[in-house]
Amino acid sequence: MDLTLSQIAGCLNVAEPTLERWIRQGRIPVERIGGECRFNRAALERWARDHHIHFSLAAAETEPVVAVSGGLAEAMRRGGVHRDIGGDSIDAVLKNAVAHLTMLPPPMQYELHNQLLSREQLSSTGIGRGVAIPHPRSPFTGIADLPLIATCFLDHPVDFNAIDGRPVFVLFILIGDSIDCHLHLLSRLAFCLRDDAFIDFLRNLPPAEALFDRIATLERPLAESGY
Amino acid sequence: MKAVGRLQSWRRIAEWRLFRSDDRLLMILLALVVGACGGLAAVAFNRGLTALFNWLEPFRGEPWAFVLPGIGALLSAVFLHRAIRNSADNGVPNLIHAVSRQGGRMRSRSILSPLVSSCLTIGSGGSAGPEAPVVVSGGAIGSGIARLFALNDRQQITLVGCGAAGAIASIFNAPISGLVFAVEVILGEWSSLNIIPIAIAAVAGTEVSRTLRGNQIAFDHRLFDIGLPDIIASAGLAVVAGLASVLLTRMLYRIHRLSGKTGGPVWLRAAVGGCAVGFIGMALPVVLGEGYHAIDAMIAGHFTPGLAIVAAATLAKILATALTLGSGGSGGIFAPSLVIGSLAGLTYHRALTMFWPSVEWIEEGCFALLGMAGLISGMLQAPLTGIFLIVEITGGYEAILPLIIVSTVSTTICHFLEPASFYMKDLVERGQLLRPGTDARVLSDMQVGELLETDCTVVSPGMRLRQFIEVIKRSRRNYFPVIDPESQRFLGLVRLDDIRPYLFDPLLYDAVVMGQIMDSQVATAGPEDDLNEVLQHMDAARLFSMPVVHQGRFLGMISKATLLDRYRRELMVQTHWR
Numbered sequence: 166m167d168l169t170l171s172q173i174a175g176c177l178n179v180a181e182p183t184l185e186r187w188i189r190q191g192r193i194p195v196e197r198i199g200g201e202c203r204f205n206r207a208a209l210e211r212w213a214r215d216h217h218i219h220f221s222l223a224a225a226e227t228e229p230v231v232a233v234s235g236g237l238a239e240a241m242r243r244g245g246v247h248r249d250i251g252g253d254s255i256d257a258v259l260k261n262a263v264a265h266l267t268m269l270p271p272p273m274q275y276e277l278h279n280q281l282l283s284r285e286q287l288s289s290t291g292i293g294r295g296v297a298i299p300h301p302r303s304p305f306t307g308i309a310d311l312p313l314i315a316t317c318f319l320d321h322p323v324d325f326n327a328i329d330g331r332p333v334f335v336l337f338i339l340i341g342d343s344i345d346c347h348l349h350l351l352s353r354l355a356f357c358l359r360d361d362a363f364i365d366f367l368r369n370l371p372p373a374e375a376l377f378d379r380i381a382t383l384e385r386p387l388a389e390s391g392y
Numbered sequence: 393m394k395a396v397g398r399l400q401s402w403r404r405i406a407e408w409r410l411f412r413s414d415d416r417l418l419m420i421l422l423a424l425v426v427g428a429c430g431g432l433a434a435v436a437f438n439r440g441l442t443a444l445f446n447w448l449e450p451f452r453g454e455p456w457a458f459v460l461p462g463i464g465a466l467l468s469a470v471f472l473h474r475a476i477r478n479s480a481d482n483g484v485p486n487l488i489h490a491v492s493r494q495g496g497r498m499r500s501r502s503i504l505s506p507l508v509s510s511c512l513t514i515g516s517g518g519s520a521g522p523e524a525p526v527v528v529s530g531g532a533i534g535s536g537i538a539r540l541f542a543l544n545d546r547q548q549i550t551l552v553g554c555g556a557a558g559a560i561a562s563i564f565n566a567p568i569s570g571l572v573f574a575v576e577v578i579l580g581e582w583s584s585l586n587i588i589p590i591a592i593a594a595v596a597g598t599e600v601s602r603t604l605r606g607n608q609i610a611f612d613h614r615l616f617d618i619g620l621p622d623i624i625a626s627a628g629l630a631v632v633a634g635l636a637s638v639l640l641t642r643m644l645y646r647i648h649r650l651s652g653k654t655g656g657p658v659w660l661r662a663a664v665g666g667c668a669v670g671f672i673g674m675a676l677p678v679v680l681g682e683g684y685h686a687i688d689a690m691i692a693g694h695f696t697p698g699l700a701i702v703a704a705a706t707l708a709k710i711l712a713t714a715l716t717l718g719s720g721g722s723g724g725i726f727a728p729s730l731v732i733g734s735l736a737g738l739t740y741h742r743a744l745t746m747f748w749p750s751v752e753w754i755e756e757g758c759f760a761l762l763g764m765a766g767l768i769s770g771m772l773q774a775p776l777t778g779i780f781l782i783v784e785i786t787g788g789y790e791a792i793l794p795l796i797i798v799s800t801v802s803t804t805i806c807h808f809l810e811p812a813s814f815y816m817k818d819l820v821e822r823g824q825l826l827r828p829g830t831d832a833r834v835l836s837d838m839q840v841g842e843l844l845e846t847d848c849t850v851v852s853p854g855m856r857l858r859q860f861i862e863v864i865k866r867s868r869r870n871y872f873p874v875i876d877p878e879s880q881r882f883l884g885l886v887r888l889d890d891i892r893p894y895l896f897d898p899l900l901y902d903a904v905v906m907g908q909i910m911d912s913q914v915a916t917a918g919p920e921d922d923l924n925e926v927l928q929h930m931d932a933a934r935l936f937s938m939p940v941v942h943q944g945r946f947l948g949m950i951s952k953a954t955l956l957d958r959y960r961r962e963l964m965v966q967t968h969w970r
Contacts, residue, residue, distance in 0.1 A: 179961060180842040190495060190837075191544030192965050216964045 168222075173204060176220050177213065236388060237314070237353045238381040243268075244315035244338065246373040251320050255285055258325075259299060262317040262336055268310065277301065281338070291327025294364050298354060300339040304347060311342035312350055318370055335367055357383045419547060419589045423554045426537055427593025430530030430558025431600030437507050437526050438563070438605075444515030445681060452517075452677075458670030461680070464516020465666030465721040468509040469659040472722065482506040482722055484524050484577075484815050487531045487556065491578060492819070492826045493836070495545030496552045502532035509722035517680040519669055519712035523563055524724020530555030530597075531578070550586050553579045557590045558597030564610055565601050566784035569777060570594035576774045577815065580827040609787040610684070613691045616758040616791055621751055626762055626794035627801060629740045633766025634805030636736045640710045640729070640771065641806075641814045647718030658720050665719025669712045676705050679712040683731035687764070690734045691757040691786065699742040706735040725814060729767040737763025761786050762798045769799035770806040773813035778803070829967045832924065834959060837966070840926060840940055841919045843958055844948030845869075851886065852877045853907030857900055864888065864895070873939055873946045874910045882946040884910035885939055916941040917950060926950065 168176075174184040187193040188202060194212050196203045213220035247265040252258035263269075263278045280301035284290065291297040305311070315338040322332030337354060341347030357363055357380060366379060451457055472482065482505060490498045506525035514520050534555030538548035553574040561570030571587070571594045579586055651661045673680040689695045697705070713728040737759035744753055761782055769778030778799040783789055806813070812820040819825035826833040849867045851860060853874050863872065870888040875881070891909050894900050917926045917938050930938060930952065937951030 177961075179958065180844070182839060183842040183958070183962075186837065186839075186842070187965065189545055191546035197542065218961060218964060 168204070170202070173209075176222055177218060236381070237350060237357070237384045238377050240312045240314045240339075240350055241316060241380060242377055243310050244313035244340075246316045246318070246376060248318045248370070249320045250317045250336070253323060255289075255323070255325060256282060258319060258323050258336070259285070262299075262315070262338060265317065266315055266338070268313075277305065277340070280305070285326075289326035289328070291325035291333050292355070292358065293327055293329040293331065294358070295322065295327075295331055295334045296337070296358055296364070296367070297325050297327065297333045297335075298337045298339055298351065300341070300347065300351075304343050305340045306342060311340060312346050314339050314350065314354070316373075316376065353384055353387060356387060415547070416585075416588070418541075419550060420592050422537060422541065422543075422551060423589035423593040424596050426530070426534040426551050426554040427558030427561070427596030428600050429533045429537075430526070430555040430593065431562035431597030433503075433507065433529045433533065434526045434559045434562035434597070435601055435604045437511065437522060437529070440507075440511050441515050441522055441682070444511060445517075448516060458674050459667055461513075461517040461519075461670045461673065461716070461721075462663040462666035464512045464514075464518055465669075465716065465719065466659045466663035467516075468512040468518075468722045469662035469720045471512065472505065472509050473658050482509065482525065482528055484527060484724065485818055487528050487552065488578060488815055489819055489824055490531070490535070491549050491552055492833075493824055496535055496538065496548035496550075498532045498535040498552065500532065500536050503529050503536065506722065510724075513666075513716065513721040513723050514682055516666070517670065517673060518666055518716040518721045518723065519679050519681070519683075519709065519728055520716050520721055520723025521725055521727030521729070522682055522723065523560065523726035525722065526559040526563060527556045527573075527578075527724070530557075530559035546585075549579065550589050553586060553590050554593035557594040558600075561594040561597035562601035564781065564785045565598060565605075565608065566610075566781060567591075567594040567598040569781040569784050570597060572780045573772075573774070573777045576776050577772050581829070610785040611688055611691045611761075613757055613761075613786060613788065616754055616788065618754055618758065618791060618794060619752070622754045622758070623794050623797065625740075625744060625753070626797050629737060629759060629762055629794075630766050630798040630801030631805060632736050632740050633733060633763055633798060634770050634802040634809075636706065636710065636732055637729075637767055637770030637802065637806050638809045640713060640725070640732065640767075641810055641817070643710060643714035644718050644725075644814065645817070647714045651719045662720035665715045666721060668715050668719075672708050672712050672715075676701075676708045678705050678731070678735075679709045682727040683709075684727065687730055687734050687760070690738055690760040693755055693757045695738060695756075699739065699746060702735060702742060703739045706732060706739055709735060725771055726768070729771045730764045733764035733767030734760035735763070736767065737761065758791060758794075761788065761791060762794055765795050766798040766802035770802040771814050773803050773807055773816075775799040775803045829963075834962050834966060835924045835927070836922070838923050838958060838962055839919070840917055840921050840923055840950055841947075843923075843950050843954050844919075844940055845951060845954055846948040848873055848949055850875045850946070851906050853883055853905065853910070855906045856902055857894065857904045857906075857909075858902055860886075860906060861895065861901070869949075871937060871939075871949055872906075873949075874906050875946055879944075881944040882916070882939065882941045883907070884912035885914040886910045914939060918942055919947060927955070 170184055171181045174181045177184065188195050194205065194208045196205070210220055247262065250258060250261045250265065252261045259281050260278055263274045263281070266274060269277060281299045284300060284302045290299050317336040317338060319334055319336070322334045325333040327333060339347065339350055339354070341350060360383065363379065363383065371379070448460060451460065482502070490496055506528045510520065510522060510525035514522055531552040532555070534551035535548060538551045543551070556578045557570035557574035560573045561567045571591050574590045575582055575587060651665065654661065669679070678686045686695070709728065709732050713725065717723060717725070738756055740763065741753065741756040741759040765778040765782040768781055769775045779795055782795055783792060810817065816825050826836055848869055849863055849872055851863060851872050851874055853876065872886040874883045874886060876883055886906055886909060890911065894904065894909070915929060915933060915935065915938060917940050919940055919942050926938065937949050940947045940950050
């Protein structure tokens with residue numbers, strides 16, 4: 166395999182001029198044939214091991230920082246829209262809502278319910294104006310289709326200890342697979358929920374497709390700005 | 393693989409399959425060649441020196457003979473300054489400098505120029521040693537051969553050491569001394585990678601000398617029967633030898649500085665110094681030339697003058713050496729150290745027998761020998777070189793116990809009074825002595841350009857705080873260089889820490905632009921700056937990172953975090969050998 170000097174420098178995590186100097190000073194095993202430098206992979210790996218230097222060819226292909234991908238709309242599509250969730254307390258509402266998440270096997274639903282509850286005990290996820298965003302305290306693993314946001318409309322508003330004291334009529338249950346992803350979706354969701362028109366739109370219990378379209382429209386400028 | 397293609401150029405020997413498998417084999421072969429060449433240079437130089445000395449012998453009785461060393465020093469200075477316009481490459485310090493700072497690169501003319509100029513100085517009677525020029529010449533041969541085969545720096549340094557080892561081994565017919573001198577004094581690094589080729593070179597150099605000059609021990613003598621009183625007394629000799637070394641070192645530097653201050657042409661200063669040596673030589677002929685005959689006489693016990701004259705001769709030799717070398721003559725301190733050492737040993741012995749006549753002391757020759765070890769160890773601050781050299785050139789292993797005591801104690805005294813040896817003093821003062829594996833060495837190897845962090849987000853002076861907040865959101869760094877979009881000049885630096893209070897004040901979002909809040913007085917470093925100085929600056933100003941700017945252009949940031957990472961890596965690469 167032909168590697169450039171800069172790729173080998175990348176493998177060793179040093180600057181290219183450093184690698185050139187090491188070659189000149191004879192600190193690194195290399196064969197010089199005419200003007201060409203040839204590294205023997207086995208020798209190079211042995212050298213790196215002897216010097217306790219990390220060497221990996223994988224690092225040569227500098228992986229671009231993977232932006233947390235996937236928009237809000239896709240996550241909401243995965244979570245689905247659920248209506249007429251009954252219950253008069255936070256516990257009951259969450260229990261009924263989780264029961265609607267049929268993509269989760271029952272033991273996981275139980276686990277999720279417990280985690281959502283323990284998060285509510287820390288402080289309410291009711292962010293005001295009738296909306297709550299219940300989520301587990303730590304990233305949830307073991308489910309294939311993550312992240313997901315389940316939109317759950319309640320059959321009647323329930324007191325959620327929200328910051329503005331108003332009863333909650335809709336839950337967005339957010340399950341992310343990493344903290345990055347969790348924060349990313351939370352931030353986008355919060356951005357959408359700042360829009361009064363969107364809240365009014367939610368109060369009218371829109372059909373699922375209309376909701377997803379509206380979300381996609383709202384988040385487009387965010388996606389374009391790369392944030 | 394076409395063998396023909398690879399063999400077409402003999403200079404590509406390093407690419408032969410045999411050597412590609414392991415370059416140690418190549419190094420051993422080249423060490424053999426370099427060691428032999430160093431040995432040849434030593435023999436040739438010795439022949440030339442003897443011829444010149446003998447040719448001038450008839451004139452030494454003349455009343456005007458004192459000008460002979462002056463003329464020699466004059467010619468030597470003229471040769472260095474006029475004929476090859478180079479006075480700087482001829483001493484062992486320059487060899488050490490080349491090893492320490494230039495990856496062993498030496499000029500090819502250093503092969504011949506020290507030999508010619510020293511031959512003039514010493515052959516005419518100047519008090520200097522023939523070893524240093526041969527060592528430098530050998531080192532230059534090693535460097536030349538390394539360049540011929542396009543070897544890397546490490547190998548080149550090893551070959552320079554090989555040349556020095558071959559030279560010393562050949563002059564004294566002493567292979568171990570050659571090896572120890574090259575490693576202890578020239579390279580300063582004990583690793584098998586160096587020692588094996590250098591040992592081979594020492595063997596080659598010795599064998600060349602034995603073939604051409606016969607296998608003779610330089611200063612042969614009777615067996616000494618050393619008793620306990622002698623061993624105890626040797627500690628006192630060590631003190632005398634140590635003090636004599638310090639005196640010689642200081643006087644050399646004193647006269648060198650004095651001569652530099654007086655002004656006047658170099659050749660005139662050298663001539664005056666040479667004539668002064670000639671005057672001393674009129675009274676005490678023992679000070680003239682390299683002085684090996686005198687050493688022979690002293691060890692054999694044939695040196696008759698009494699205590700006062702021997703003591704005076706010791707001081708006179710120190711003065712003569714300082715005058716010869718300090719005023720511009722060319723040569724080394726090896727042989728003068730040996731002469732001063734044996735004179736000091738003799739002085740000490742005469743004083744002992746005078747104060748404690750009842751004790752049965754060993755022959756004076758033994759103390760002459762111990763004094764030589766003390767002076768060499770003290771001047772070079774290299775105890776092993778002193779011990780092995782004296783054992784080998786006298787063939788006297790029986791004196792090893794007092795020899796070790798004298799060498800180590802003398803080195804300690806000299807190190808206490810003069811922290812850097814004669815060879816290193818100048819280099820240390822200029823901060824040019826960088827031994828492998830030290831902090832200064834690692835820092836001097838790394839360039840600012842190797843530490844650049846280029847993943848900074850650049851902003852323009854007209855950018856509003858509102859836009860800047862979007863930049864911060866996407867950036868991974870806390871420093872944002874401000875660049876003029878038209879001229880691309882670096883204007884200043886915005887530090888997140890400095891503007892943190894304004895970030896949360898929406899009223900300012902459109903009121904403030906980057907040009908207002910940047911630090912335009914920020915200290916910058918250049919890509920060619922010495923890393924050590926950059927670091928000292930960062931420490932003094934308590935900076936954690938600095939922008940690197942070249943001709944007004946921003947190149948990147950240099951930070952202590954990256955530095956630590958790279959420094960550690962560099963240290964691992966430099967200090968672990970296979």
